[in-house]
Amino acid sequence: MTRIGVFDLFTVGIGPSSSHTVGPMRAARDFALAVSACRADRAITSLHVDVYGSLAATGQGHNTFGAILLGLEGNDPERIEPDYARRRVQEIEAGAAMRLAGTALNFTSRDLQLHPLLVRGAHANELRFRVSFDSGAGVDETYYSVGGGFIEKSGSPALPGSHAEEPFPFDSAAELLAHCTESGLSIAEIMLANEKSQRSTAEVRSGVLGLWTTMRECIDAGFRATGFLPGGLQVPRRAAGIVTGLRDSGQTSELEWATAAAMAVNEENAAGGRVVTAPTNGAAGIIPAVLFSALRANHGRGDDASAVIEFLLTATAIGTLYKKRASISGADLGCQGEVGSACSMAAAGYAALSGGTPEQIENAAEIGMEHNLGLTCDPVGGLVQIPCIERNGMGAVTAIHAARVALHGNGSHHVSLDAVIETMRITGADMDAKYRETSRGGLAVTVAQC
Known part of the structure; x- marks a missing residue:
């Protein structure tokens, strides 16, 4: 029985949406950490981000696309300052390099591939990130933003949280x-x-x-x-x-x-x-x-x-x-x-x-x-x-x-x-x-x- 506690259900983030802003930022940050962990001395040659379903359909109004850029730079929605978030997204969109795993990339929200009418996986809020290295290898991960800032990674357990023993476990x-x-x-x-x-x-x-x-x-x-x-x-x-x-x-x-x-x-x-x-x-x-x-x-x-x-x-x-x-x-x-x-x-x-x-x-x-x-x-x-x-x-x-x-x-x-x-x-x-x-x-x- 997976436990969900008060600090899973209530978290600090920035607006306007937990599923469309906080979740995508967390997913992008998790991907950025994965890239850093396996990059070694290899150069990043390409970055592709596909945004599906509701995230693509309402992402502009929910600041989804800016949240993805911020997450790829390693920002955490619980700690990022709202004023910095707004300013940094404006800088990237105006031409400043976006930094992924220490690499400067020319990548803005205009480079995101949007699929608003396509729901192809386990949830309507889907993100797929792909990075290629000069060695020919790369990292390819799919995430779902499932509400409340919770994210799930394809192939991982459905719910976050621990499986620690509780004195009073309940599912109903x-x-x-x-x-x-x-x-x-x-x-x-x-x-x-x-x-x-x-x-x-x-x-x-x-x-x-x-x-x-x-x-x-x-x-x-x-x-x-x-x-x-x-x-x-x-x-x-x-x-x-x-x-x-x-x-x-x-x-x-x-x-x-x-x-x-x-x-x-x-x-x-x-x-x-x-x-x-x-x-x-x-x-x-x-x-x-x-x-x-x-x-x-x-x-x-x-x-x-x-x-x-x-x-x-x-x-x-x-x-x-x-x-x-x-x-x-x-x-x-x-x-x-x-x-x-x-x-x-x-x-x-x-x-x-x-x-x-x-x-x-x-x-x-x-x-x-x-x-x-x-x-x-x-x-x-x-x-x-x-x-x-x-x-x-x-x-x-x-x-x-x-x-x-x-x-x-x-x-x-x-x-x-x-x-x-x-x-x-x-x-x-x-x-x-x-x-x-x-x-x-x-x-x-x-x-x-x-």
């Missing part, structure tokens, strides 16, 4: 709830025990709080920023104006503040800023916004750090189920895989902070997804702006409502979380490809573009 919500019943532990405590199979309690605590710091910094940046988002649609930033209105009116509604925070994060994401995949960039605003809103309302707690850890570990437990049993990729399952998963995870976290039982938390997660079933991914202009930014605001509100509905019950309900995850998987498989992050259907073709 039923197994998770059984662990809670038998041990008397909460969902967050189950996750903490599993995390401690990898690192100390102090390391888990500091790491989770570090993720929250980055989330909060992203919210604050979005609350301050004004102007228009890049990409040509001339979409204005609205979060700052909403927050000003809330402050001026003395508005304290959790729903209003959650909406503003979610939009703030996704405006930062759309601008290529630093975000936490939660569990994807396209849905990065929902979980931090619901947590932010819950902390503002205090929920009877005096210790924000403990609340943050409980919320994010609970959300992680739910998120691992989506990753293992279905997908969190818009190119796989439409936006139900991104916003739907994030809404479900946030609902679980909110229910946990509100004193919910494991059964009520599972119910909250189920409600959060049930009412996102069938949600398409149809970004206008291939940009993570319309409808993505508002959709995060609505997802945050739905998460809070889902938790509140679940908390009115005793945890008993007709549709299990496992059932709704399977329904989401089947629905996504049945969904026409034009509604799965290709910008060939839905709003992407009915809305006039600038």
